[in-house]
Amino acid sequence: MSGATTGRAAVLGSPIAHSLSPVLHRAAYAAMGLDGWSYEAVECGEDGLGAFLDGLGPDWAGLSLTMPLKRVALGLVDTVSDLAVRVGGANTIVLRGGRRHGENTDVYGIETALAEAGLKAPASALVLGGGATAASALAALAGLGTREAVLAVRTPERAAGTAGVGERFGLAVRVVTLDRVPAQLPADLVVSTLPGRAADTFAEPVAESGAALFDVVYAPWPTVLAATVQRAGGTVVGGFEMLLHQAVRQVALMTGREDVPVEAMRAAGEAELARRG
Structure with a gap:
């Protein structure tokens, strides 16, 4: 999937309607020229994750997971990072070559948000x-x-x-x-x-x-x-900074590219929050 010109991704959880993830990921795709990529929000509880994963086709690149799916995901992937195992939850599933790999980008998001604030x-x-x-x-x-x-x-x-x-x-x-x-x-x-x-x-x-x-x-x-x-x-650091940076890492994992446009994603997220505000 690395460098693929098309790909499907989504954020799953319950409730999911107000997730900011679609805004952040779509902004990244637009800035990266990934016109063939899509990202949606899917309402999904713990009992439905296994069936959802089983129904995915080869065009799927990855999933973002929010509550209550992070822990149950560990038992539904083929491989999982040491970090996700040690933390006890995966907020990301990378889909590649017919296999599912669990990752945790929340830790990266928090570390980066705090470090940016000094x-x-x-x-x-x-x-x-x-x-x-x-x-x-x-x-x-x-x-x-x-x-x-x-x-x-x-x-x-x-x-x-x-x-x-x-x-x-x-x-x-x-x-x-x-x-x-x-x-x-x-x-x-x-x-x-x-x-x-x-x-x-x-x-x-x-x-x-x-x-x-x-x-x-x-x-x-x-x-x-x-x-x-x-x-x-x-000094105050808000949850948006964590959400932004964990999404940046997800985009890199799912697309196989490291040129993820942090500022474009930040601007899109802030604009959406202001609109909702």
């Missing part, structure tokens, strides 16, 4: 939430040189797997309940993987601590947490 080696981190994105965040932090992190979750017993991901990457991870967040500050970096307004209650403590913030939410933006930290003069 957050290249936070010594300590406080991660809010214990799901798949938190697992990728711990892996990314380890890659940037962080050595210890606190994982704040609603139910510590359910976060053992996520904490284990951090430990596999060399992080010393301590798990606490979310009500203990103020007591874990200051930290060099706070990572919020909580949905919607679930992190609002932590806005003032995080802002007052002087911590930098990575908030995975990208719409609506800014969140109360992000706006409060910004007003206090702190």
Whole structure:
């Protein structure tokens, strides 16, 4: 599929209607002159992924996966990267030569977004939430040189797997309940993987601590947490930057090309968010 002039790709998940991925990938194809490529959004739950994969023809180049498909995908591919295995989820399936290869580009997306903002080696981190994105965040932090992190979750017993991901990457991870967040500050970096307004209650403590913030939410933006930290003069990285850079890596994997137009994708994504806004 490398250098192919035609190819099909899609993002799968549930719910999927508001995914920004089609805008980002189509912008890349347009800028790269890949007029024969297409990218769509497909509603698909865990029970439907296997059948969907079995029905794909040779014109398919790859799939982007969002919740709740990242974990189940590991058992439906022929090969899988070591990173995806260690993180416990694949957000990308590359289809080539009749075989399915699972990858994780979320870690790359987080690492790149943080590094661009100058957050290249936070010594300590406080991660809010214990799901798949938190697992990728711990892996990314380890890659940037962080050595210890606190994982704040609603139910510590359910976060053992996520904490284990951090430990596999060399992080010393301590798990606490979310009500203990103020007591874990200051930290060099706070990572919020909580949905919607679930992190609002932590806005003032995080802002007052002087911590930098990575908030995975990208719409609506800014969140109360992000706006409060910004007003206090702190560094803030939003979820759009992560989404952008993980998509950049997906385009490279699926097309077999490395000349992926980051700025064209960024402009298209920002314009779409503004339109929706």
